[in-house]
Structure formats: C-alpha cells, structure tokens
Amino acid sequence: MAALLSLQAVSKRYGAVQANAGIDLVVDPGSIHAILGENGAGKSTLMKLIYGVETPDAGAILWKGKPVTLSSPAEARALGIGMVFQHFSLFETLSVVQNIALIVPGRKADLARRIRALGAEFGLEVDPEAMVHALSVGERQRVEIIRSLLLNPELLILDEPTSVLPPQSVAKLFDTLRALQARGMAILFISHKLEEIKELCDTATILRGGQVTGRLDPRGHSAKDLATLMIGRAMPPPLPATQLAVGEVRLELNNLTYRNDDPFGVSLADISLRVHSGEIVGIAGISGNGQQELAALISGEVVQAGDMIRLMGQPVGAVGVAARRKMGFAFVPEERLGRGAVPEMSLADNALLTAHGAGLVQSGFIRRTPERAYTAACIARYDVRTPGPEAEAGALSGGNLQKFIMGREMMLDPKLLLASQPTWGVDIGAATDIRQRLVAMRNAGAAILVISEELEELFQICDRLHVLHKGHLSPSLPTAQTNAEEVGTYMIGAGKSPEVTA
Amino acid sequence: MRISFIRRERASRVAMLLAPIAAFACAIVASVILFTLLGKAPGQALYSLLLEPFLTWYNFSEVLLKMAPLLLIAQGLAIGFRANVFNIGAEGQLIIGAIAASALPVWYPQGDSAFMLPAMLLMGAGAGMAWAGIAALFRTRFNANEILVTLMLSLIAAQVLNYLLLGPWKDPHGFNFPQSVMFPDAALLPILLPGTRVNISLLFALLASVLAYILMRHRFAGFQLLVGGLAPRAARYAGFSESRAIWVSLLLGGLAAGLAGASEVAGPLGQLQRSVSTGYGYSAIIVAYLGGLNPWGIVISAFVMSVIYIGGDNAMVSADLPIAAVWVFQGLLLCFYLAGLTFIRHKVSFIRKAKP
C-alpha cells in the first residue's frame, strides 16, 4: 500500500532557530498517526509545512507517491489535506457560516444545511448562524473541524486538539475521529499528552529539538518509553504532596459579580474564593471561561468598586495595580510578550517594570546599578539562559522568559502571588522547575493562586481546586478528595448553577 | 528567488545610524529626478538647498534661527510619539501660543514693564498646553482619537488667527494688512548672537533637549511612557496609568509648541502675523521621527531640517523652485527614513525557492 503522505528530509529554519531538521515522516491511508513532542519540538512548524502555510527550506513532500510543492493552504486543500489549528483560524466578527464560506465554496443556505447535516452525523452540533465570538472554545473547535470536513479531505491534521477540551469531551472527540478513520480518512494527531496517544493512535512519530527521535506503535509501548523519547530522559518525578497548616486569609472574593462591557468577553457571577497563606489554590477550566477577567479583577488592571475583593484583609474596591502591589501582591500573567514583558526592552528594564519598588528608583530617578544587580540575581537564581541583563526580552525562548518573569515576581517576596497559565508553551524541564518553585514558595508561607488549563499540573501542585465555567466558580474541591472526572463535570458546567446572562 | 526580511535578534546600531543618512541620500536622488522632470536645473536647486545655507554667516545664523522652534516643538512631540500618543496638531498649539503671547503687547503697545516678556512666554506656553489639553480631555474622557482631534484643533486655530488679524487685532495703521501692531521693545526676546536675528529661544530649545534626555533616559516617569508606547498591555499590567501618559504627552507637546509660538512673535516677527504659521508644527513631526525620537538625534535632525528650510527660501529665488519643493523633499525624506528603519530590526535575506 502506497503511503498517503511522506516527507523526506524536510527542514525549516526561522532566523537563528532550526525548527525542523531533516524530518522523515510517512502517513498511511486510514491511519491515526500521532506527532508527539513537547513544546518547542517543532510539531506546529511541521504541520504548517504540510498544510502549505510555510514552505520548507529543503527536503521533499510526496502525496500518494508524487512529489508536490505546496505554496499555499489552498493547494493543500485541493490535494485533500485539511487542518484544525490549535489556536483556531476563525474570525470572531463573522458568523459560523461566513467563516466556513471563506474556504468552502457554495451558497450560504446550502452551506448551512450541510453544516447541520455533518454536525448531526459526527456529533459536531453547532448553529450555522451564530457569531463566532459568542461560541465557547469547544464549539469553535467543532466549527474548525466541520470547515475541514466539508472539503472531504483524505488527511486531517489536528494540532493539540485536546488542550481546549474537558476530559469528557476528549472521549467524544476521539469517537468522532474514529468514525472518520472508519471512512478511510487518515488523521495526523499532534499532542504532547502520552495517554491520549496510547489510547487513540496506531502510529507515532516522536520529535525532539526539531528532529525525529522515534517511530513506533504507541499501543505497544509504555508511557515511560514515550516520555523518554520525547524529552530525552525520564519524566521528572511528581512533586511530593505535603499539606501545611494554613495561615491568614490573603485573598478573599465575596460574591464577586462583574458585568463585562466587552461584548467579546465573559461576565463573572457570584464568585467566592479564599486563599490563605501557606496554600496553593488552583482555578481549573478551559480558558475563555472568565479566567482573564478574574485575573484582571484581582490584579487591579480592572477595578471593581465595592467590597467584593479583599487583599491581605483590605478592601481594594478603590485602588489599582500599583497600590495592590504595594500591599504585597505579585502577578505572573498568561501572556509573556507584550504584557508580562516588553519584548523590545532589555531584561534589566523589564525588571524595572514591576520591581521598581525594590530600591530600583529613588526620587523619581532610575538607579541603574541596583537595576542591573536585581536582574543579574534573577537570571542566576532562576536559571534563565541568556547572555545577560542587557539581552532583549524578545530574544529569549518562551521557557526562559517565563522563568525570568516568575523570578522577577518571586524575588519581590509577595504575600500573595497570582500565576496565570504558568507553564503555557514551556518545555517540560522549565515547567517542572516552575512548579517546584511555586511549591517552595508556598512552603515558605506565601499564598498562591494558580489559574491553569492543565489539569495534571493543578493536581500536582494545588491543595485545593475550583473550576471556572462560563463565569461561574465551582465549590472548593480539596485535591486529595477529588479526581479528574469530578473536575471535568464542573468544566462542562454540569456541576450546577445557571448561566450568566450577559 | 525571493527577497524577505528576517527579524534580527537585537536592534542593529549600525542600521540605526545609517538609516537617516541613507534616507537623506535617497531623498536627494529622488528630488533631483523630480526637479529635472519639472524642467528645473537640479544642480542649482541642490546647491541652493544644501550648500548656500553654509556659505554666508547671515545664512547660517538664519538656520540657527529656524532651528529654535523646530527643535523645541520636536522635543515635545517626540515624548508623545514614544508613548504612542500622536499629537499632530502642534501647528495649532503654536498658533494659539503666539496669539496668547501677543495679547499683552496688542493691548499695551506702549508697555515697557520688565515683566511683559516673561508673562508673554508664560501665556504662550500655557495656551499651547491648554489647546493640547482639549485633545487630552477628549481622549481620556470620551475615547476620541487624539490624531483627529489635534488636527481639527489646528484647523480651528488657523481660523481664529485669521479672524483676529482681519478683525479686532488688525493694526489700524497697518494699511489694511492682516497683522497686529509692532510690539514694543519690552515684548521682544534678547538677541543671542549680536548682528543676527538669533535670539535666546535657541537656548530654550537646547534646554528642552537636555530635559527631554533626562526624562526619557533617567526618570522613571519617562520609562513609564516608553512602556506605554512599546507595549500598552504591559503598562496596564505594571500599573502605569494610560490617561496620565496621555495628559503628560499632550501637555508637554502643547507647552513646547506654545512656547515656540510665543518666541516667534516675540522674536523674528515682532508682531502677530499670518506667517507665524509656516508649517513648523508639521515639520517638527518629521524632525522628531528623523531624529529617531531620540533627544540627541532630534538636535541633529532639527539642524538639517532648518538647513533645508533656509535652502528652500534661497532656491525659490535662485532656482525658481516653489516653496512646495521643500515639502516634497521633507515628505520624501520621511518616507525613505521609515523604510530604512526596517533594517534596524530586520536583515534582508535572499531565499532560493526549494526545488520540488
């Protein structure tokens, strides 16, 4: 049987980064083929080459045995390749059917009918007339999948599709994918989650540092074997879970209700939460359910009048970011570039961004020597790989910059730390390091609130969990007494409470 | 083969210095082509434009005279531009500053108080700030785009100037020319270089440059403005107030432009006339950008732009070039410079398409 798709020694370089180096890949018809690798291994780049978004610097792509040059996604689609992007390629101000009409030919009414039919057949129900900005993340993924399926592809690429789904929906997605496979479609399934790949895929190609490190049948190998190929060594052991006696309340949300003016945003309803000194509390949930709004309300980027939020026992209804930081609050935001750090500025100036209160400014003048010393200390203590304090933040890798931002905030010795998606897009080594430091900080008596999409991460480091869904918060779930299943129920809103009306 | 830009790891200092020089060279080449097409003698035009300003002490002193308002305004504007607050209405702030400063000598044409001049300068600076402050108010309070508001305010200011000069402030003995009475000596700025028209407003401009340098390089307040310009969300995250950045940027820009307007009427003009507005407010935008929005760079670009101004005046006579040629040259210069800026953060790469 001829391979459907094969790549021969394909390479791609972005500036100084060799994203893909001499990659060979063979996808058979009707196979569910996993591309496994951690963040930064080159998976997404490889998919962009196959889908024609980027062109390779070297190497050949063969489709059904014939060499092809893909200079645009339209050509890839014409061959029979479809793609579902991790961060979606949908447009919020357009309706579902308009989004689909962008690449699928046909009359609007026709398309709407076909969308409904396909949705019913594969369990991908979505309203064709709905505006995309009003859809949940899971619904948006369905739109992306439907858009690809309407072109009858022979190969469907899915880039980290499960990262935006609660556990229950993952099972449903897998059913859909198996149904597609049964019709003879081949699927390229990109993931860094070992168990999923073992469950779903019949072949796996493993990438590390832009190169192929293994090809195997994942069903016949242990998760440990896969991990070793993926990160080049054994998975780091889980953190020891020790409970501490908790101290005073550092963060208190009392029936926090927030009506969002942004029509594309989420409103919050009746959120109550306490974080004490000496504990890590996690907020689980698929992002886009109010996480950004909650973080902004706690950090003071959005100020809500009234007495619904208290930091260190003080109401903060009238004060913004600067005053809250003076009270001992620190924050690691989910976006590193452009929010947590200014890409065009040096690390030293980026330290000044939030650490100016630590003696870096005197009577309005910037003190360059302490600024450098603070930065150098942060680089050394938090193992940031960089030429030095003068390096621009934008030149650092995601993991290194995250360690720098984390270090900058932790060195302020905050009483309360809010960390939003602390390990998004970070490689496993750096992620483990960051988690260990959070636990160490808790052990030293800090109160920590972690907002994360990664359930595993929350179970590893948190003492208690809440789940955020459509602006509602679940009751507190002690990590030791709950499981992924229960959390998952809250993630799809099955827990309870009516929806917030916008 | 395909040409594309690759992002550099860090900004190239060489490109930073080369960009304005290369832009200048390209603008000269383009203008020569254009002037030739228009049937003007390009050699004579260039000679007048770029060399004549240096050939006599008088011409050179006129360059310094022009440089004062351009430098002063550009320093004020550059602060805002770095904070992403685009005040493009410096022309109007200059006019309003000139009008406010003229009020005293127009009302007291025989005045000889020593406080007259300082009061005029204060009124000019204050009025410029107030005029720009309207835009700040509309932006912070109503979210109205400051580019359009400052520009509209400039158009309004020009009409107010016309109204005053044709109506209430017209010199009754001025043969019906649209200009005010001549100011008394007490309303005039002292001359800095004897034998020329260069007055102490050049010192204001140089002082403004030093202050701008200190603000943007050494003051935490300047750092906050920079962050707001480069990454607004980072500024919000760090708790740097956006509305404060808008107010500071616009007020400083208005102050500088208003002071420049006052210095014009109290300096070379000696009265309020229409020619107080000859586009300094717009040229200063170009000066600010060509100087890389850097206080020292702006000193150099203000000097260069003044040379072109004086050269343009010469070329009008000697090469029969309309003064609009100066605008064309300035526009070309900024176009080329903006294109050249790309090379600071990018390098060119020639990619041969991979063979299938």
Added chain:
Amino acid sequence: MNAVDFILAGMLAAATPMLLAALGEMVVERSGVLNLGLEGIMALGAALGFITTYTYNSHAMGFLVAALGGAALSLLFALIVLGFVANQVAAGLAIGILGTGLSSLFGKSFESLTISGLPKLPLPLLSDLPVIGTLFSQDIVVWLTLCLALVIWGVMNHSKLGLIIRAVGENPHAARAIGFRVLRVRCAAIAFGGALAGIAGAYASTVYTPLWADGMIAGRGWIALALVVFGTWQTGRVVFGAFLFGALSLGELTTQAAGVNVPSQLLACVPYIVTILMLAVISSNRRRMRLNTIASLGQPFEK
C-alpha cells in the same frame, strides 16, 4: 432661493468629495490599515485632475489621471507600511505631506485658472417634487458615488471578497494560516482607497469648485477619516455622516447669506468643531466601538 432649498440642492455635491474619500478609507481600514495620508492624496488628485481637465478639456481624463495619481501615491504608502513594515501613523503623515507638496508643486502654474463644471442630471419625476425636488438634480459623479456606496455595501456584506477583507482586518495571522495573502489584500485595498481619494480630490477641483487653489482640500481628507470612525466602519452610516457634513458646510454660506453677523472665519470652524464633538459622542460608546472596530487596525503584519 431660501436656505432649505440651497442646502438641499447643494449638500450632496458638497458631501461627495468627503464621501468618496471616506468610502475608500473605510475599505482600507477594514483590511486593517490606517492611511492618514488621505488629505495629501486628495490634494494630489485635485491638482492632477484640474491640470488634466484644463489641458485636455475632458473631465473623464481628469478623473482617470487623478485616480491613477492617487493610487500611485497610496502604493508608495503600501510599499512603506506593508513592504517595509513601517509605523502606519508616521508613514501616513509622510505621504500626506508629500502629497500636499506635490500638489502645490504641480499646480503652481495653474493657480486661479478656472474651468466649467459638470451639468446636472435631474432624476425624472423625483426632481419635480415640491420642496425636496432640488435634491434630485445632481451631476453624474454624485449619482455614480451613490451607486458606488451601494456596491461597496454589497461587496463588504454579501460577497466572498468582502469576507476576505474583513477576515484579514480582524485577524491577519489566522487569515494567512488558512491561505489568504494578507499583504496582497491590503495592498489592493490601499490602492483602491487611494484611487477613490484621488477622484474625490478631482471632484473638488473640477466640479464642485472648478478651479485650482493651493490648500483647497482644506481638511476634507481629515474629515473623511473622522467620518469612517463616525460611521463605525459601516457603509450606510458613513454615507449618512457625509451628507450631514455636506449640509453643515453649506450652513456656513447660508448663515452669511441670511445676513447673520458672525465672522466668516469663525463659521468656517463649525465643521471642525462638529467633527470633534461627533468623534466624542461615537467613541465614548466603548461597547459599540469594540463591536465594530477593526481588531488589527494600524498594526504592522509580519509572518
């Protein structure tokens, strides 16, 4: 002729230069690009249009050359902001200054010459109506501009091309990921907007006030930019705003004609003041702005 007749008869023609420029700019902005050089492009179009019409005695030639000139200058803008990824605000100002300079350079020897405008084409029946009849007696360009507005509305809201432009303006990275050439779409939009701005200028100098005078665009390019915001990037509202301004600019003349004793310079400020006020009214509704504003407007796009 009373004031109402006067305004009804003239407001469409007075609105046309602003409307043409604003319609073009609206398309440009919906693709994600802010072209602040509109005033200069209109000035260039006005000069070229007048020179050509005067020389060849043909309005059609005048409009054609003005459109080409406007498109050419805006393509220079496109090269700078798309090719060289420059700051769009600064580049727009540079193009504005360049266009204004070029217009007075070219127009120098045509200063104060005059040509004849275009005849009125009254719509049958409608133009015989009492009171509002004069509204329906306009020159061909006015009628074509209104047709163009209808076409642009149709394309932006009901065609694939419109969807592509909107997609590129909202999220250029996603648009590229599914295979649209962001820079090509934007470049085409910029050229289209430039051509319309050129025609807008030519209308002002060859039809509305058929003469060339330096500085004759007098802020209309900037008002057109404000109209796009006022119309929240929706064709119908932009058209409405342009008519409002057309009527307003005639108000100045009628007030004088009525013998009201307000200095003309101060009356000339009214459109500018109204522009500021209406920007404030529209922009202060943040929710509405967020729903309509173009997400990537003014931001450079790099792969």
